[in-house]
Amino acid sequence: MKRSFIREILEAIDEQTISFAGGLPDESLFPVDDLAEATRQIVTNPKHFQYTVSNGIRPLREKIADLYNAEGFETKAENILITTGSQQALYIIAKYFAGRTITIEKPSYLGAVNIFKMNNLRMESVALEYDGIDIDGFRDSFGGTGLAYLIPDFQNPKGSLYSVEKRESIAAIVKKCCGYIIEDAPYSELYFGSKAPSISRSIPDQSLHLGSFSKTLSPSLRIGWVRANEKMIARLTMIKETIDLHSSGITQHILNAYLEDGARYRDHLEKLRHAYRDKMEYFAAQLRRIIPEFEFEEPKGGMFIYGRLPGADTKELVYRALEQKVVYVPGSEFHLGDGVCNEIRFNYTHSSKENITEGLERLRGIL
Numbered sequence: 001m002k003r004s005f006i007r008e009i010l011e012a013i014d015e016q017t018i019s020f021a022g023g024l025p026d027e028s029l030f031p032v033d034d035l036a037e038a039t040r041q042i043v044t045n046p047k048h049f050q051y052t053v054s055n056g057i058r059p060l061r062e063k064i065a066d067l068y069n070a071e072g073f074e075t076k077a078e079n080i081l082i083t084t085g086s087q088q089a090l091y092i093i094a095k096y097f098a099g100r101t102i103t104i105e106k107p108s109y110l111g112a113v114n115i116f117k118m119n120n121l122r123m124e125s126v127a128l129e130y131d132g133i134d135i136d137g138f139r140d141s142f143g144g145t146g147l148a149y150l151i152p153d154f155q156n157p158k159g160s161l162y163s164v165e166k167r168e169s170i171a172a173i174v175k176k177c178c179g180y181i182i183e184d185a186p187y188s189e190l191y192f193g194s195k196a197p198s199i200s201r202s203i204p205d206q207s208l209h210l211g212s213f214s215k216t217l218s219p220s221l222r223i224g225w226v227r228a229n230e231k232m233i234a235r236l237t238m239i240k241e242t243i244d245l246h247s248s249g250i251t252q253h254i255l256n257a258y259l260e261d262g263a264r265y266r267d268h269l270e271k272l273r274h275a276y277r278d279k280m281e282y283f284a285a286q287l288r289r290i291i292p293e294f295e296f297e298e299p300k301g302g303m304f305i306y307g308r309l310p311g312a313d314t315k316e317l318v319y320r321a322l323e324q325k326v327v328y329v330p331g332s333e334f335h336l337g338d339g340v341c342n343e344i345r346f347n348y349t350h351s352s353k354e355n356i357t358e359g360l361e362r363l364r365g366i367l
């Protein structure tokens with residue numbers, strides 16, 4: 001197992017480095033005043049500092065369930081397990097399925113791949129195209145594994161969005177074969193057009209749908225969740241208990257207070273989508289101007305632009321980029337195996353426009 005390049009980079013970079021590496025939200029868009037007001041309400045009650053239940057405080061689970069219900073995906077508080085970020089949800093789920101074989105996308109999210117390795121899950125990769133996973137490959141693989149890990153909305157790292165047809169095909173295959181999909185959806189709310197229907201909605205008993213407030217409110221809250229059938233939630237709760245008893249109670253109460261005003265949260269999401277769309281368009285335009293040989297498609301949401309630099313070994317290049325104080329993630333990090341790779345993932349949400357231009361100019365100099 002190797003450490004996540006991104007987490008190592010986050011530790012290594014200094015103030016002068018322009019980072020397009022981590023999947024970091026734009027701090028200037030955190031709703032700091034509203035979260036501070038929610039915090040003030042919560043911290044005066046000593047009960048909020050007490051131990052709490054393992055599956056998460058009920059009013060917060062109800063509010064998360066309501067987010068699903070609003071989209072026509074029938075969900076009760078009993079279908080929700082609150083976790084310490086969706087990263088912990090992945091860990092708990094991997095513990096449950098330990099030793100199995102799992103179908104994943106190629107490339108996939110390194111944070112999940114590492115968890116799967118640690119829990120002795122064998123991985124079968126199926127090519128990910130811009131409109132989703134290759135369906136024939138998925139059918140062949142899932143027929144054997146009966147378990148898959150997919151990121152259908154603005155995938156990390158590729159930014160791809162599954163088409164409605166591919167979502168329907170996957171749901172049909174899963175229904176026919178039995179088994180489960182793990183649908184990881186931390187970027188689902190960051191769409192620039194309209195929201196895509198989750199695959200899980202068509203197979204509510206055969207899916208574990210993962211959500212998170214990290215990309216929409218703040219990653220520091222460390223609040224994510226799993227939506228699954230009640231039996232599965234009970235099993236996962238047992239595993240969670242052995243890990244940390246429960247996710248931070250005080251944070252759950254603060255988040256619950258913040259979400260009391262549903263309209264305020266919806267407005268915040270709207271603002272976020274506009275701001276990120278603007279940044280993506282800016283980043284894409286600067287890329288076309290400064291590094292025209294970089295081949296990519298504009299994403300329809302999320303946080304990443306992914307593409308190819310023909311003829312380059314982007315892993316070798318990144319160390320020279322670091323010396324010039326600019327950094328991105330080389331595509332090789334997201335593929336299983338260490339072959340030479342000319343792909344790059346850029347995060348466009350975190351840097352200011354000024355730094356986007358400056359960072360790309362520095363890369364141009366190296367190229």
Ligand SMILES: Cc1ncc(COP(=O)(O)O)c(C=O)c1O
Pocket residue numbers: 023084085086087088109111151156184186211212213214219223224
């Ligand atoms: C696809 C995917 N899943 C899960 C996570 C973990 O997010 P968190 O634990 O902050 O909810 C990330 C973070 O970048 C991610 O990209």
